[in-house]
Amino acid sequence: MSKARPDPIAVAVDNWRQAGWGSAAAGMALVTSVMRVQQLLVTQIDERLRPYGLSFARFEILRLLAFSRHAALPMGTVGRRLQVHPASVTSAVDRLERDELVLRTRSVNDGRRVMVALTPVGRSLVERATVDLNSYFESIGMSDEQIEGVVEALRDLRHSAGDIDAGESVL
Amino acid sequence: MSKARPDPIAVAVDNWRQAGWGSAAAGMALVTSVMRVQQLLVTQIDERLRPYGLSFARFEILRLLAFSRHAALPMGTVGRRLQVHPASVTSAVDRLERDELVLRTRSVNDGRRVMVALTPVGRSLVERATVDLNSYFESIGMSDEQIEGVVEALRDLRHSAGDIDAGESVL
């Protein structure tokens, strides 16, 4: 039987405590746990999206457009709904446009606004990718009860960071 | 009173359910919650580290070196302990070396290995930055009980992703 690998986060907690920083250890464990899990989730998701030539960031934009009434939204709205920086939206939409999955057009109502619209090819791709990704979401390695607990706890954190208003559950 | 902002993740859950993908909604909510919280944490942490000219990634490397016996480690060990890709370690150490916070030397015992050592300037900086960051970790917006619940749940996820062995609690 091979030697057990120590959990890097547990080791970090021990280090923090031995250094006399016990009162910060819980916060540090939370931060590094979230960082590590995010990295794992991104890796797993990008693996599933690679056959479609998509990353998660670009998939999310296509998914958002597919949900919207006319399959088109202003760039700013995309950024707000996905909570990413305008420059990040510009960059991702550049690539989606390069791959002919979306089209940019200047709004006729407001010359400042750029509309992003899903193309037929983009729609077909995102629907197929969603099937694959939903399969992944359904088998993510936690029970629904456990997920609900984590999601609510993270919602409290998002609220205390001023990200959202206080309110009802997500799930 | 201004109009309440809807929670983007709650809206996404509604969209998922209306699309008939209810069984994937919990997994999707977990993923987007973790993504968003990670982004918030990185933003908050980088804000506190900016006065030191550090990012969280570089801070972690300095912290790890500061914890090690001789304030030096092989590059590969740094990558394994922090669970980042060798290329990412190369990149971050490039910058730390540029700022004279670390020094690289070739191991005398094994010509393949590169040792990274903390400089006196680097040590001073990381100790000061740690004080600031610990203050942040102590006031992170969740009770220790709540943190413990989330960290354990995320540990289960890390385990089911094959990241770590099953075992005791982190905290």
Added chain:
DNA sequence: GCAGAATAGTTTGACTTCTAACTATTTGCT
């Protein structure tokens, strides 16, 4: 002793993130 396998780290390139600064347009106030 040597060749192939394994290990260590780097390089290249793509991608995503954000900050800061910019251009272009609209809004609101006087």
Added chain:
DNA sequence: AGCAAATAGTTAGAAGTCAAACTATTCTGC
């Protein structure tokens, strides 16, 4: 009507991530 403020999106640059491929060195088995 005109100007300043606000809004929308882009550009430039820096940073960090990883995949793939590379160079260099050590280890292993024959």
